[in-house]
Amino acid sequence: MYKIAITIALFLTTMLQAQTTYESGMTKAFTLWEDGKMAEASNVFERIASAEKENWLPSYYAAQVLILDGFSILKEKEALDAQLKKAQVFVDAAASRSKDNAEIMVLQALLHTVYVASDGATYGMTLSGKINALYTKANQLTPGNPRVMLSKAEWDMGSARFFGQDTQPFCAQIEKSLQLFANFKPETAFDPNWGEDRAKQLTAACKAE
Structure with a gap:
């Protein structure tokens, strides 16, 4: 019984430490984001995602930082393209960890929207239908x-x-x-x-x- 109690105590301690590490890491990432340090915030979210194999949220936020920042560099074609491609990797990672998630669908739609905002002539026809379809499905899932x-x-x-x-x-x-x-x-x-x-x-x- 004594050994079992020690084992349970060690397990709970480990769980609490892991939770604390996750929470402190997420808080740090949000603080960096709030301070305008987009790349640093995304990198912290990415590191958390590597440790939290089943959790979709760190990948979601790693992508969201880059996507929203993309609206501020619409005219910087090469930098924007690289940033959105990196964001897409995170969106895909989040989607693989949480199927049929309306929040991730909204994020994917926003990523497509940045492309359209940067060059409507090039992306408007190819992405508008995808954006509408994402919002339609997201609304069906969580009206x-x-x-x-x-x-x-x-x-x-x-x-x-x-x-x-x-x-x-x-x-x-x-x-x-x-x-x-x-x-x-x-x-x-x-x-x-x-x-x-x-x-x-x-x-x-x-x-x-």
Whole structure:
């Protein structure tokens, strides 16, 4: 019994240490991201992903850092292409660890959107259908997910502006997503919980038009 107790204690200690390492690593990565150190943050998320073989979240965030940063370097073709290719590797890794995950589908759609934003003539025709399909499937999987509604509405709004169409129907969808954000509860402390600030920003912009 004594040996069993020691074994259990050692097991629990190891689990707690692993959890602490994971949590501290994720916190460090988010801090780097908040400080604008995109490459460093992505690298920390990547290292965590290497240790957390079954966890999709580190790969998800390693990709998200690079994808969102991609919007700031749209005109730097070679750098953007290299960054998005690296991000795609992380998206694929996250998807392999969590099948039919709406959050990952939104991320993949955002990656495609960066390509379209950088060169609509080249990527618009080939990726627009894929983006719409990703949002449709994500909505089927999690119809109450605010990031799905927000991201799809913002994509549709951008498309409407490009073709000179009315954007107000999509403004309404973005405002509606705020209701979903108000009631959304992530499963864990590190599960995706972003988007509400963006929804508020876009809603304010819609009302100012």
